[in-house]
Amino acid sequence: MSEEEDFNAIPVMDRMVHKNWKARQSAYEELKDKFTTSPSESDPIFAPFLDNPGLYKKIVGDTNVVAQDQGIQSLAAFLQFGGTQACLRTRSSVVPILAEKGLASARAGTKAASTESLLWYIELDVPDPVVEDVVALLGHRTPKVIAANLKCLVDMVAAFGKTIDPKPVFKALPKLLSHADKNVRAEAMNFIVEVQKWHGRPLMDAVLPGWNLKPVQQKELDEKFAANAAAGKPTQPRLLRSQQQVLSTATANGIESDEMDVDNGGDEEESDPLALVEAKDVLSQVPANFYTEVTSAKWKERKEGLEAVLPVLQSGGPKLQEGDYGELLRAMAKVVHKDANVQCVQVAAQCIETVANGLPANAFARYRFTLQAVLERTKEKKASVAEALSKALDAIASKLPFSEVVEDTLPFISHKTPQVRIESLNFILRLLSTIKEYPSDQDLDQVIKAVLKTLSDTQAPVREISMQVLGTARKLIGERAFEQHFKGVDDIRKNKIVEYYDKATVVAKPKAKPAPKPAARAPPPSASATASNKRPSVATPGQRKLVRPGGGVIRKPFTGSNGGPSSGFGSTESKPVQSSGYGQSSGYGQTRTGLMKQPLKKIPASPSIDSFGPAASSADIEELEELRAAKETWVKEKETLMAAFEAEKQKFAAEKQRLLDEINSLQHSKADILEQHTKDAVSFKSKETQFSRMQGDLQAAYKRISELESAAASQPVKQEPREMSPSVDAEASFRELSLGGEATERAGENRRMSRDFSGGSNSSREFKPSHGGTGGSRDFGGSRDFGLGNGTRDYSGGSGFGARESSVARALSPDRRDSYRPQAQESWQRAAEVTNQLKARIEAMKARQKMY
Known part of the structure; x- marks a missing residue:
């Protein structure tokens, strides 16, 4: 007891560095109490630790586990009541030692206090610095430290939701999932489940294939993912200080807390699953001799070059780093379009698919030329090659606007090769079924009109797929909007289209039409108008202001006993009357009253001259005539311009059709030229072989001649x-x-x-x-x-x-x-x-x- 009294007599700052652990423990307990009872963040008790951030580094790393426990609890109180400055001044020096010594402690209280302190560091500022220090220990040599830090990361995600960026942890997860320690593997699985609960299944579907999970692990994750889906969308239980300020400001302004989206928890469908995936650079890993091999005359060398590049592209995972893929994709497109070996075509199509899936839409948009190259090669009937080409088409279409895809694809549904027509229609069918954003009516109308022409194709498969496409288009735009396209279609095909319409499934939904805006309130009368209304209406007819034809507001005519010109408008205030659109009162002297007695068939374009009554002057009549003449002039000009516009429009449409026909003709000519070129190449190869053979025979003849010359020269002339x-x-x-x-x-x-x-x-x-x-x-x-x-x-x-x-x-x-x-x-x-x-x-x- 005397020792305790002696410890209490020692100042707190001295006890903190005392050699006796009990003295240090008592100092930590006293600090915790003082922090808790401090009146504000500017209390002097916080000053020594703000001036010297290294003090808490020693406290957290205390060699005695009991004193360390009390010291870390005092740190949590220091952060809770010390505010943002306490966090910023001590974070860089305290977090690394806290994650290594505190989280891995054998005492449960020390672990809980360490986790709470780290959560306070996140809440008071931003999560990234804390997550970075914790992730750095995932490569520690001690499994206990790795498992403890993984569990802390799970607690962080559970507390702060989507504000925790999982990308730094994703880099280490593949190695942790195959770790020798079972606790490390278990915590890694828990982290994946927690991230999936907040970010959704699409993110996991994007990253999990590259982690080489065991079947048992995959099965366990699927079960836990299903449980998360059944639990519904989570809410962030703990808010950052910045989020708390936003919420308090909104509450002060009368906004309900339920209407605030402070946790950034958007729908899974709206979030990009690849936003949290790290992009990988694959262009620098392409073999240096690839472009030489891919243009080689030997198909085996081309195939080897393509097979060497495909694993490199696939190693980039679901997200490739943006760069200049133009040369690479042009080489692939050339192989797909022109290579005579189908194995090379298949590998090149797989390369195009990988790049299209890995790049974002804005980066792949400039490589639109790959679409036409793949469509041109869909004539291949080999199953494996056709499948590779179809996957490449789907990947390309997912990154290009629907209008561009339609523009490049529609010419191929009238291709001279039946197989190309079939595959092009199949591609459009898949596109209409899987597109997420509803396309424009103009693009859909263009597709429907082009496919209607293929209903009379000579090939039965083409006609059948055309009816499937039309049925899917009908499902997309609706029955009523599609009825106009049934004109000229026989009943048999119409019934087949309706049958496919019943079976079709689409993802895109028509955009809801905006609700009609409420009628604008009448503007308040201006000061001059108010003053004029208050004055007695004693003006002469020559002083009356003329209302323009078609105006929505007219004044109620004065109906007194004396209707002569001298009576004017009377002394009663005239109030504006809102035009109803039907049966509007046309002027003075009319006796019709009531809505049922008003004409409904035709609304007069402008009031007649007589409608102004006897009060209308000659100046008003002249002004009205001028306005009518001006209106007629404008109408004539409008009709002239519209006629010119329609003529130009028809001219442009005819020119466009001519260019499309010319493109089709050129494509057919190009195909013929390519075929003739292939034949010429084969013939040239045959001639070259014959020439080589004849050259060999000639060399043999020359050799024989030389031998004969040598034999003739070696024989002496004999005198016989x-x-x-x-x-x-x-x-x-x-x-x-x-x-x-x-x-x-x-x-x-x-x-x-x-x-x-x-x-x-x-x-x-x-x-x-x-x-x-x-x-x-x-x-x-x-x-x-x-x-x-x-x-x-x-x-x-x-x-x-x-x-x-x-x-x-x-x-x-x-x-x-x-x-x-x-x-x-x-x-x-x-x-x-x-x-x-x-x-x-x-x-x-x-x-x-x-x-x-």
Whole structure:
């Protein structure tokens, strides 16, 4: 007890830094009581902590858990009664240590006081700084700290609703949902459920697919989402200080609190589910070689390039960062429109769909060209490709105005390809069924008139889908408004349209017509009018003010006993009478009274001259005539202008129709040109293949010629006895050069054998072997064979060519030898000429080869 008295005797500021935890605890308790009983936010008790914000940083981080508990409770009281200045001066230094030490405490009271303090920090200013410090601890190494901060975030959303931005937490949630600690996973699931309760299911449908939830987690979330939907729309239980000021001001002005929307809790349908999703940059991640691969001549390279880009675009999630996607989408549109490989078309359509879904409408509006490219390719009948194209069309249409979509789509319902007509009508059918904003009557009328023309199409599927579109359009605009379009439609088709009308479902609702404004109150009479009304009406007829024709206010005529001109209007005040629109009194002297006696068929455009009675002067009549003439002039001018306007309108309509027809014609011509281009490309490819094959054959021929030249050059010129037979040897030489090496050798052997085994007649030679000695002998007989006689020549050993040549030369007589020389020389000259001719031909062939 004595120690406690000693602690109480110590000043509070000294006890706060005392080494004994009980002294610190007593100081914290005393501070809490003083804060609670302070008369205002400017009380001196708050000054030390406002001047030195680090004091509460030490208090919150007290090493003793009991003292820490009391210190955090005193912090909550300090914030509650200290006001905005207490929050702003201490927030940056206290919140991080409070989130790490206080929320993760083992004491329940410390956790509750820490959460309450953080909620006060949010209420007194804005939530973002506090949420940022708490989210920073979601990557802490201790699971207990992570779970405690997640639970605090759940309490923040539950207390302040939509004022808490969940985007910073969304970045960490995928990792937390797969955390090893079950408490962390449970708190992450609770946070998702709490956010869904405030922001609706569309937000969760947008972000959950990218978090890779387990089936068990998805099932649990679906159950809790259903429970939130059944509970109805929540209301914000705790208001920010700024919201409280707005509410108090409104209450002071007599506005009910129920009429105030201080929690920003709009309907789920009106909020953008992607507003809270973080946009991701994917353009910088597109491979550098994509634009090279997508224009490659090989379809496999194009497909690989597209398949490399698709995961990059899909990694951006439901919201892509805005940027210049023009080059990327133009490359995709070109593939969809012109690529001959359907696999490339399918992947490109998926890329277009991903970009369209990820970009906001205002950012995607400039990429309208993708719509026509996809519509042109709807001729594909393969199921997977057709599905990809349909999804791309729906994604594009969701980001473009209805009028632009209709303008680009309607020309395709009259396309020359039946499949394109079918898919275009299917697209319009989906568009009318799912559009959320009611389109303009002009756009709907344009669609209906264009689709009515397809009811007589040659293809039955086209006619059937056309009737479905018309039935859906009838559901959209209503039965009465659609009746005018039934003119010229036969009963069978009309019944089918009505049948589809009964089955059709639409989302858009016609805009409610504004309630008629109440009739404007008559303006109070001006001072001059009041003064004139109070004066006795003794003015002469010449001083009377003329009422313009068609005016809504007239004065009641004076009906006295003396109705002459001198009587005037009498001395009674005349009151203005509101024109009723039917049976208005036309002037003086009329005796009809009562509504039932007034004419109902026609309202006079202007009062007649007689309606002014005898009080009307000639000046008034002239003024009236001038006004009537001016009116007639204006009416004629109006009619002239309207006629000119109608003529220009018809002219513009005809010009528009002509341009549309020209566009259709050009599109058909373009399709024909593309088809012809494809055929030409195939033909060119075939010719190119033939040319390559012929070029290969030519190279082989050149190679063979070179081999023959080498073989001819490598064989030596042999001096054989056949040189003495000019006619035979010249022809043999020609054959040798023409046939090549092997043929030359065979021809040479044949000639030698014919010479060796010939007889002794004029046309043959005889070979007579000798039986003596080591050699042999040959007789060359006959006058034709070199003029040899019966002489013989023995070959002493060997049978070489040189021996035979020398023996033949010795066997010739001088006369025969001299007679043979001119013939041999002539034969050799002929052979040389043939050789030169062959060489010239070879050189010419080489020259042609160099030209290629």
